[in-house]
Amino acid sequence: MDTQKTEQITFRVRRYDPEKGSNPHFQEFTVPSSRGLTVLDGLIYIKENLDSTIAFRTSCRMAICGSCGMLINNYPHLACHTQIEEFHSNRLTIKPLPNFPIIKDLVVDLIPFFEIHKSVKPYMLRNDSNEMENPTAEFGQSHQTLESFLQFTYCIKCGICVSACPTSASDKLFHGPQALAQCYRYCADNRDAGELERFPVVGTDHGVWHCHLAGACSESCPKGVDPALAIQLLKRRVMSRTLGLGKKEPPASTVRPSAQAKPKLPFPEFTVKQG
C-alpha cells in the first residue's frame, strides 16, 4: 500500500454576514489535504480547527440531501461530491451559490426556491380522492412510462441548476429549471391528472416560455438530471394541450395484483406506530 501524500491546499472562502453589516470579503485558510478528501471535508476541517464561525450547510455527505451546493472555482458543485484533487490546483475559491440571497457566508436562502417548487404542485393530483385517501390497489404504470420521466425523479433540490441558469440570473421571477423539470415529471406521470392545475402556473412569460435553452442546468446537475430536456418536453406538452393536439390519456386506474403475484410482506412491528 502506497503512502498517502499530504498537500497544503489554500481555501479562499467568501465570508459575508449581513447581520454584522460587513462587506463581503475573502478569507484564506490552509488545509492539509490527501487523496479522497472532499471540499466539504476541507470546510469541516476549517470549522473544527481554524475558524468555528464559518457557516455552510451540510447533512448527508453522500450527494443525497442537496445541502452543500456551493460555487467552487466558479462552478457550482456539491461540496461533498467534489474531491479536492479534481481541480489539480492547490488553491480553491469557494463562494455561495449565485442567484440566491445570502444568509451568511456559504449559506443561501432556499425558501424562495422551495416556494416556486411548491407552486407547481409537485405531487400526484387526481380526482378520485377516495382511492387516494384509502388505497385499495396500485395504479398501473408500464416500464416505458416510468422510463419517460424516471431521470427527473432523481432531483435532490440542491438549487445548483438554478444557480447555473443565466435566465434565473437576469429574471428574478423566472421559475427556474428545477421547478419546471418537476412540473414535467408529474405531468408525464400517467397516474397524475393535474396538468390543468399546473399549466396556468408554468405557461407564462416567466415560466416555461422564458427558457432560452442555455443548457447550463443540465451540465451542472450533480445527479445527472437533464432539466433542459424536461423544459423542452414541457413546452411541447403545454403547446399540444393549448392547440388541442395529441390524445390525452385518462389517468391510470388501479390494477389488482395477479393471482400468481407474491403477497406483500407485512410491515415489521418496529416501523408501525402504535396508537
Added chain:
Amino acid sequence: MRRYTYLWLMQLVTGVLIAVLLGIHMVMQHLEDILRFFGVNLNDPASWNSMIERSRQVIWAGIYIALLAVVLYHALNGLRNVILELTPSARTERVVTWAILAFGIIIFVWASYVPIALLSR
C-alpha cells in the same frame, strides 16, 4: 396561459417564415450566378429597371409586406422578452407590451406604404 403560448408559437413560426422569405429575397437578388447555373436568367435583378418591373407584380409586393410583418413580429417580440427579463414586473409588462405593439403597427403601416405605392404606379 394561452396568450403566452401563442406568443411563443408565433415566434417559432415567424422564425421559419423569415428563413423562407429572406431566402427568396437573397436568392433572387444576390445569388444570380447560382440561379443562372440552374438555367434561370433574371437579367440583372439588382438594376433599377428590374426593381421597378418587380414592384409592379402583386406577388413581390406580397412577399415584401409579409417579410416586413414577420421580421417586425420576431424582432419586437424578442425585444419585449429581453426587456421583461431584465425588468420583471406586471406594470412593466403592460407598458412594454402596449408600447411595442404601437411601435410595430406604426412601422408596419409606414414601411408597407412603399411596396403598395410602387404597385399602384
